[in-house]
Amino acid sequence: xxxxxxxxxxxxxxxxxxxxxxxxxxxxxxxxxxxxxxxxxxxxxxxxxxxxxxxxxxxxxxxxxxxxxxxxxxxxxxxxxxxxxxxxxxxxxxxxxxxxxxxxxxxxxxxxxxxxxxxxxxxxxxxxxxxxxxxxxxxxxxxxxxxxxxxxxxxxxxxxxxxxxxxxxxxxxxxxxxxxxxxxxxxxxxxxxxxxxxxxxxxxxxxxxxxxxxxxxxxxxxxxxxxxxxxxxxxxxxxxxxxxxxxxxxxxxxxxxxxxxxxxxxxxxxxxxxxxxxxxxxxxxxxxxxxxxxxxxxxxxxxxxxxxxxxxxxxxxxxxxxxxxxxxxxxxxxxxxxxxxxxxxxxxxxxxxxxxxxxxxxxxxxxxxxxxxxxxxxxxxxxxxxxxxxxxxxxxxxxxxxxxxxxxxxxxxxxxxxxxxxxxxxxxxxxxxxxxxxxxxxxxxxxxxxxxxxxxxxxxxxxxxxxxxxxxxxx
Amino acid sequence: xxxxxxxxxxxxxxxxxxxxxxxxxxxxxxxxxxxxxxxxxxxxxxxxxxxxxxxxxxxxxxxxxxxxxxxxxxxxxxxxxxxxxxxxxxxxxxxxxxxxxxxxxxxxxxxxxxxxxxxxxxxxxxxxxxxxxxxxxxxxxxxxxxxxxxxxxxxxxxxxxxxxxxxxxxxxxxxxxxxxxxxxxxxxxxxxxxxxxxxxxxxxxxxxxxxxxxxxxxxxxxxxxxxxxxxxxxxxxxxxxxxxxxxxxxxxxxxxxxxxxxxxxxxxxxxxxxxxxxxxxxxxxxxxxxx
Numbered sequence: 001x002x003x004x005x006x007x008x009x010x011x012x013x014x015x016x017x018x019x020x021x022x023x024x025x026x027x028x029x030x031x032x033x034x035x036x037x038x039x040x041x042x043x044x045x046x047x048x049x050x051x052x053x054x055x056x057x058x059x060x061x062x063x064x065x066x067x068x069x070x071x072x073x074x075x076x077x078x079x080x081x082x083x084x085x086x087x088x089x090x091x092x093x094x095x096x097x098x099x100x101x102x103x104x105x106x107x108x109x110x111x112x113x114x115x116x117x118x119x120x121x122x123x124x125x126x127x128x129x130x131x132x133x134x135x136x137x138x139x140x141x142x143x144x145x146x147x148x149x150x151x152x153x154x155x156x157x158x159x160x161x162x163x164x165x166x167x168x169x170x171x172x173x174x175x176x177x178x179x180x181x182x183x184x185x186x187x188x189x190x191x192x193x194x195x196x197x198x199x200x201x202x203x204x205x206x207x208x209x210x211x212x213x214x215x216x217x218x219x220x221x222x223x224x225x226x227x228x229x230x231x232x233x234x235x236x237x238x239x240x241x242x243x244x245x246x247x248x249x250x251x252x253x254x255x256x257x258x259x260x261x262x263x264x265x266x267x268x269x270x271x272x273x274x275x276x277x278x279x280x281x282x283x284x285x286x287x288x289x290x291x292x293x294x295x296x297x298x299x300x301x302x303x304x305x306x307x308x309x310x311x312x313x314x315x316x317x318x319x320x321x322x323x324x325x326x327x328x329x330x331x332x333x334x335x336x337x338x339x340x341x342x343x344x345x346x347x348x349x350x351x352x353x354x355x356x357x358x359x360x361x362x363x364x365x366x367x368x369x370x371x372x373x374x375x376x377x378x379x380x381x382x383x384x385x386x387x388x389x390x391x392x393x394x395x396x397x398x399x400x401x402x403x404x405x406x407x408x409x410x411x412x413x414x415x416x417x418x419x420x421x422x423x424x425x426x427x428x429x430x431x432x433x434x435x436x437x438x439x440x441x442x443x444x445x446x447x448x449x450x451x452x453x454x455x456x457x458x459x460x461x462x463x464x465x466x467x468x469x470x471x472x473x474x475x
Numbered sequence: 476x477x478x479x480x481x482x483x484x485x486x487x488x489x490x491x492x493x494x495x496x497x498x499x500x501x502x503x504x505x506x507x508x509x510x511x512x513x514x515x516x517x518x519x520x521x522x523x524x525x526x527x528x529x530x531x532x533x534x535x536x537x538x539x540x541x542x543x544x545x546x547x548x549x550x551x552x553x554x555x556x557x558x559x560x561x562x563x564x565x566x567x568x569x570x571x572x573x574x575x576x577x578x579x580x581x582x583x584x585x586x587x588x589x590x591x592x593x594x595x596x597x598x599x600x601x602x603x604x605x606x607x608x609x610x611x612x613x614x615x616x617x618x619x620x621x622x623x624x625x626x627x628x629x630x631x632x633x634x635x636x637x638x639x640x641x642x643x644x645x646x647x648x649x650x651x652x653x654x655x656x657x658x659x660x661x662x663x664x665x666x667x668x669x670x671x672x673x674x675x676x677x678x679x680x681x682x683x684x685x686x687x688x689x690x691x692x693x694x695x696x697x698x699x700x701x702x703x704x705x706x707x708x709x710x711x712x713x714x715x716x717x718x719x720x721x722x723x724x725x726x727x728x729x730x731x732x733x734x735x736x737x738x739x740x741x742x743x744x745x746x747x748x749x750x751x752x753x754x755x756x757x758x759x760x761x762x763x764x765x766x
Contacts, residue, residue, distance in 0.1 A: 008494045008505040011513050209511075216509055370607030374618040374763065377716035379675075384618070384763055414761055415579065434763055439717070 014212060016138060017273035019121060020131035020265075024292025033109045034118055042163070045170035051075075052394030054425040062172050068426075077392065080358065086351040090344055097340035099227040101332045102310075103234030107220065107285035113205060113213050114285060116164065117271065120157055120206040127153045131268055157207045158199070165198030211272045214285055221282050230314035231331045235286040237266075237277045237308050240320050245277075248301070259303050266290035266308055276308055361399070362390040363455045365433075365466040372471040379439035383470050387431040389455060391423035397459055398422050403435060404452040407443040409470065410436050411453070420458070435470055446472045563587070571750040575628045578757050585757075592758025595751045599743070600759075608762050613721055613738055618763045621718040624648050625707040626766035632756040638742030639710070647742055650698065650710035654735035663690045668729045674703060674715040675723075 047059035049072055056063065061070040069076040069084065076083050098105050107114060128134045128149050140146055169191045170178055181187035182195075205213050214221060228234065242260030260277070267275050269289045274281060276290045294308040315325035368384040376382055391397045401419045403411040413419060414432035423429035435451060437443035449470040456463045494503045527533070530542040541547075566587050570578065579585050597606070603614040610616035615623060624634050637646045655664060663686075670687025673679035691703070698711035705713035712720060720738075721731050743752055759765075 008492060009507050011510040012507040013510050212509060212511065216512065368607065370605075371609040371618070374609070374616065375717055376619050377621045377713065377718050379717035382618075382763065414763065432761065432763070 015273060017211060017271060018131045018134045018138070018268075019271045019289070020268040020293075021125060022269040022289050022293045022296070024289075024295060026288035026292050030109055030118065030287065030289075034115050037110060037112075037115050038119070042167050045167065045175040049073075055394050056174060058174055060171065061174075064172060074355065075392065077390070079362075083351060083355070086347055086354075090347050090351070093340055093344040093347065096227050097337060097344055099224055100229070100232060100340060101337045102286075103228060103232050104221075104224055104284070104286045107214065107224075108235075108287040111285075113218070114287065116160075116202060116206040117210050119160060120210075121271065123156050123160070124153055127156065154207070157203055161199040161202035161206070162195065164202045165195040168198050169194050211283065214272065215283050229336065231312050231334055233310045233312055233328065233331055234280070235276060235284065235288055235291060235308065236280065236311045236313065238306070238311065238319065239277065239279075240316065242277065242307050259298070259307050261297070261301060263297055265293040265297050269293040280313075359464050360392055360460075360462050361455060361457050361464050362388075362392070363453065363464050363466050364388040365453050365468045367468055367471070373473055375473060376436070379444075380436050380441075381439075381444040381473050382434050382436040385433045385435065385453070385468065387433045387453070389421065389423050389429040389431065391425060391427060391429065393425060393459075395425050396422055397425075397457055399429075400456045400458055401431075401433065402454045402456070404454060404465070405435075405443070405449065405470070407449060408438060408441055409443055409451065412436070437470065437472060443470055444472050445474060447474050448472070563591075567748070567750040570753055571748065573753075575632045575753050575756060578628075578753065588754045588757040589761060591751065592754035592756070592761075595747065595755040596758055599747070600755065603740075608759065615720055615738075616718070616764075617759050619718055620764045620766070621713065621716060622707060622764070622766065623705075623710045623712055623720070626760070626764055628756065628760050628765070630707070631760050631765075632753065634740070635752050635756045635759075636742065636744045639740040640737055641739060641742045643745060644742035648710060652698075652711075652731070652736040654733060655694070656733040659690065659694070662686075664729065664733055667691050667695070668725060668732055671703070671714050671728055671732075672725060675717060 044060050045058065048057050049059035049070075050057055051070070055075070056070060058070065059072050061068075063070065067078045074083075095106055124134065128137055137146055137149065166182070169182075173191075178187060178191065182191065209217075239258075242258040244256070244258055245260035245262040246257040247263075248257075248261050266277070267290075269292070270276070271287060271289070272283045272285060274283045276284065288310070290308050291310070295305040298305050298307055311325065312331045314331075319325055364387065366386045368386060372383070374382045374384070387401075389399055391399075398420055399422075401411060401413065401421065403409060411419060412434045413421060414434070421429060421431060433453070437449075443449040449472060450467060451470045452465050452467050454463060454465045492505045494505045496503045527540075528542065529544045530546055531539040532542060533540040566584065570584060570588060570591075573581070573584060578588050596604075596608070600608075604610050604617055605614075608617035615621075620626065622630070624630055624639070633646075634648060637644045637648065639648045640650075641647045655667075659667070666683045666687035667690040668687070669679050669683035670691050673684045673687075691699075692701075695703070698709050699705055699714055700711070703714040705711040712718075717723075719727065721727055721736060743755075747755070
């Protein structure tokens with residue numbers, strides 16, 4: 001490189017971050033969230049749910065091969081994929097709601113990147129010690145101790161990564177069978193590939209990339225600002241209270257100094273490697289560990305807690321004037337959050353209503369248009385319809401077809417002597433159905449005649465119909 | 476790797492580095508990319524080189540460089556076809572060995588015959604019989620209930636197998652509708668056409684019908700029958716119903732009687748496997764007209 005010294009660097013190396021251990025209410029909350037999130041992730045595929053003899057007994061199963069999604073008592077067919085779309089919309093609106101009310105709580109507590117990084121740091125701390133020990137180890141040359149600790153750490157990380165990727169595939173096929181196949185080496189190559197890819201990404205993202213994922217790879221920090229405003233409760237530093245900061249040395253002049261003693265506790269615990277006292281910044285995932293760290297220090301030096309706190313920026317003038325901040329509920333219940341809540345509830349309500357209103361049977365009728373009609377030898381006119389009958393039950397069902405029309409017409413099914421068809425469990429029956437108008441009858445002579453094809457489940461007498469058109473042969 | 480970990484910031488607010496460029500007092504911040512990002516760029520170049528070696532890449536005069544893996548999308552398709560053929564070999568064999576009247580009793584075989592038959596039909600049959608099987612003038616409609624050579628499964632199977640009036644197959648179906656203009660007098664032709672019209676048309680000339688009936692009984696009943704209802708063994712159509720392969724108007728019938736008719740169909744046993752023939756016969760039978 002022949003660049004001069006003052007030329008700006010276009011690339012910078014990652015500055016390693018060594019978050020210090022911290023205790024406090026937010027740390028406790030994060031442990032609980034982590035336990036719940038990991039628990040749900042690992043246990044869910046193993047929950048059983050009896051659906052009868054012909055259907056899988058896995059409570060949550062995304063059956064891609066057969067195009068079914070099972071969620072406890074709900075079974076989603078491909079034509080009902082709008083439920084999944086609705087859930088995704090709800091997740092999006094929920095994210096908006098929480099971000100506008102509480103800042104990046106998703107990033108700070110629930111995001112898989114945060115949860116797994118937290119877990120990886122926990123392992124790192126357990127093996128290599130707390131912040132100072134880890135910095136010493138990082139600086140030390142490669143020796144037996146460093147190699148041993150590093151290999152141990154990487155092994156544990158790798159085991160977690162394999163378990164992460166391994167759990168993922170259980171959502172897509174019967175978990176106990178797959179576990180057996182995986183261990184005996186007979187599982188589908190896609191399962192192994194998926195596990196390998198997720199293992200690699202977990203290991204890299206949780207162990208080495210960490211905050212780089214949030215800062216450079218994730219789009220969410222870039223768009224979150226659109227959801228936040230001055231009333232959003234977010235992690236912030238009360239600089240009007242803390243500044244000017246300064247260390248309290250014996251004999252030093254402490255007059256005029258703020259509450260911040262510049263102990264760097266907040267910086268040392270930060271998993272993102274930033275200083276919250278620099279103000280709101282893109283890198284901050286609002287994990288609130290700096291709040292715990294600072295509260296701890298404030299208590300020790302006999303100052304009130306909350307120098308770093310969840311606060312709304314709009315309260316700054318009030319607090320500067322010595323007044324208490326506005327109550328939290330006033331920040332949370334504002335037009336923006338109410339609109340998000342209303343939208344979220346509306347989508348949720350619509351989904352619940354749709355879930356209870358969906359018919360147990362489903363009939364699709366598509367007229368065959370090539371040709372639109374056939375004249376039979378006696379001069380009658382016949383139309384053909386491709387009919388699909390969904391049997392969404394766990395056992396075979398008999399369905400009776402019938403025709404409702406104002407003119408005399410008859411209905412028949414290809415290959416059947418009567419109008420009763422049997423559809424096997426959890427499948428779609430495909431029928432070729434004929435509607436025939438007698439010679440010279442009104443429907444035979446009319447260009448288009450509306451008709452209605454009914455279907456009735458003979459087991460529970462649920463009925464459904466589809467309207468369609470009969471094409472005649474006008475003279 | 477010699478860089479120290481992040482130090483505590485200085486007491487002053489951290490200043491963002493600028494590039495040193497300044498235009499009209501506007502300075503440009505320098506927020507450098509992370510170095511690993513640059514590595515991913517180099518990695519993508521390395522990947523691209525590897526890809527070009529492994530897969531077809533550089534276009535040459537005739538074709539692209541083949542790549543050491545020998546991959547081609549055409550080869551992929553060929554492989555996939557081979558895979559499906561192997562997959563279906565068992566059921567194809569079963570279909571070839573099963574009597575066509577018993578195909579419907581096995582749900583799996585029935586499903587396969589219908590699907591495979593549809594594919595065969597779309598490849599070989601639609602040129603004459605139409606995509607929906609609706610036919611055209613001179614090419615029978617396969618959806619209706621009129622069958623020149625019989626519409627049950629066995630007869631359709633024989634027709635597809637051996638064809639109609641084809642020289643290549645000794646078992647082909649043959650019937651003869653001669654050019655009656657060579658045999659009959661013009662007034663006899665007019666009369667017999669009027670008689671045929673009278674079967675399902677009211678405006679036929681009664682006098683001519685009377686004369687035509689005599690001509691018909693002398694010449695036509697051998698194939699079309701006393702009642703003019705035809706004979707599927709000879710491919711003689713029913714003249715009393717509403718379906719006319721070559722048109723049912725006075726002029727159309729006159730043309731058929733005067734010049735004769737001899738539609739042909741290839742013997743498909745020369746081109747298709749027994750399983751394919753059975754499948755397409757089964758499919759055609761299931762289009763609605765099957766007897």
